[in-house]
Amino acid sequence: MTQYQSTLLRLLDERGYIHQLTDAAGLDKLASEGVVPGYIGFDATAPSLHVGSLVQIMMLRRLQQAGHKPIVLMGGGTTKVGDPSGKDESRKLLTEQAIRDNIASIRTVFERFLTFGDGPTDAVLVDNDEWLSKLGYIELLRTVGPHFTINRMMTFDSVKLRLDREQPLTFLEFNYMILQAYDFRELSMRQGCRLQMGGSDQWGNIVNGIELARRMNGTEVFGLTTPLLTTADGAKMGKTAAGAVWLNEDALPAYDFWQYWRNCDDRDVGRFLKLFTDLPLDEVARLASLEGAEINAAKIVLANEVTRLCRGDDAAKAAEATASATFAGGGLGEDLPVYAIPAEGLTIVDALVGIGFATSRGEARRLVAGGGARLDGVAINDESHRIDAQATEIRISAGKKRHGILRPA
C-alpha cells in the first residue's frame, strides 16, 4: 500500500477497510488538512442493522477517531424505493411509520459507536427523506436527469445482474441510484460532506454521487469502499442458522451475539480483530498468531470486545461469564435462555420447542432421535422422556452449543 500522510487513511489502510478509493492522493491531502465530514448510508428496512453493516459502522467510528465528522445517513426516503444492489428480488415496500420506527431503533446502536453532538467532529444522523420526499418529479428530472445516461446506468452491476438473470427490475428500483447520487450532492451542500464510504457493491452509486456533485455544484468529493466481507468459508457476514446476527439487543440477546464471534473461523480472527475492535495492532497480531486450541483465547477477546462496543460492558461480561460457566464448567450461566416447567411437567420434546431450540415438535423429535438432546449433559434418546416440575434447575442442551435452563414454574 502507499504511504498515506493522513491519520485517517493510515488508520483505515492498516486495519483493512480500504478496497477502492476514487482519488487516494486527493483525499489523503484533504484529510491531513482539516476535518472531513464523511457519510455512509444505511437502509431502514428493519428495526435493526445486522453484523453485515458493522464494517460500515466501524468505519464511521474510525473516521471520528481520526478527527473527522461522521454523518449517518438513514435512508428513510430511499427505503421507500429499495436498493436493487445485490438483491435478486424486489423488496417489499414499507409504510412511512414503519420506516420511522426502524430509524429510531437503529439510531440507538449508532449511539454506542459514535459520539453525537453539535461539535465539529461530533456525529450527526440525518434522514434523506427530509429532502427526497420534497422533490418534485419534474424538478428532479430537469435538475438531475440530464446528468445520467441510460447507457451508463445499464452498465451497473446492480442493473446487469437482474437483466442477466432475466429477473424484473422495476423503474422504481432503477431510480435508486439517482436518489443516492442526489443524497451525496445534497449532503455536500448541507453538511459540507466531502466523502462517501460504503461496501464495494456501492462503488457505482458512490461514483455517481461524486459526478453529480461535480456537475451540478462544481464540488470535489471523494469515495471509498470497503472489501466485501465474507467469512473464511465464503459465507456472508452476519448470517447464521437462526437468522441474522442483529446488532440491537432486543433483536438478538447479547449472549447469542457473543457466541457468534466466539465461534468464528480461525482464519478470520485477525481480520475481525482489526476491523471490529479498537485493540492496538500489535496486540491483534499477537492474538492472531496463536495456534491450535490457543486461538480460542483470541476468539474470546474478539467476542468480548465486539460485544462491549455493540452492547456495552455489562452485557459483554455477562455473556463471557455465562459462556465460561456453561462450556468450561458444565454448569449454568445467567444469560442462558430459561423456560418454566409447568406444574404437571412436560416431555423433552415440548421442552425443546418451548425454549426455542426447535421450531416444531417434529424437529425436536428428530433432534432427540439423532442424539442431540441432553439434560444435565446426559443424552436423552427417548422422545417421551418426561421432565418433572419438582426438579430443581435443569440444564437442557441441543447439540454442543445451544444450552438453556429449565426451571420450575
Add this chain to the structure above:
RNA sequence: GGACAGGUGGCCGAGUGGUUAAAGGCAGCAGACUGUAAAUCUGCCCGCGCAAGCGUACGCUAGUUCGAAUCUAGCCCUGUCCA
C-alpha cells in the same frame, strides 16, 4: 395488444398421468473426530401423531380422470422479441 418461453420445497434444479412429500446439489441441524474452529465421514431436513396414519404442498381457480406437479380452460405474475 401479439408471438414465444417460463412460474416446483430456504436457494438452485430434476420431474410430463399412478411406485412423487416430489431426484440431485447448496444452505441448515445433529452424531463421530476436535479446540464452542476448519476439513472429513454418518444420519436428518413440510406439519401433526409413539405408531399405523392423517393433513397440507409443485403461481391461482375451475375441470378431465379411479388417480394430476404432470392433461384442459380461464386468470395472475415474469422474461424475450414484436407493436
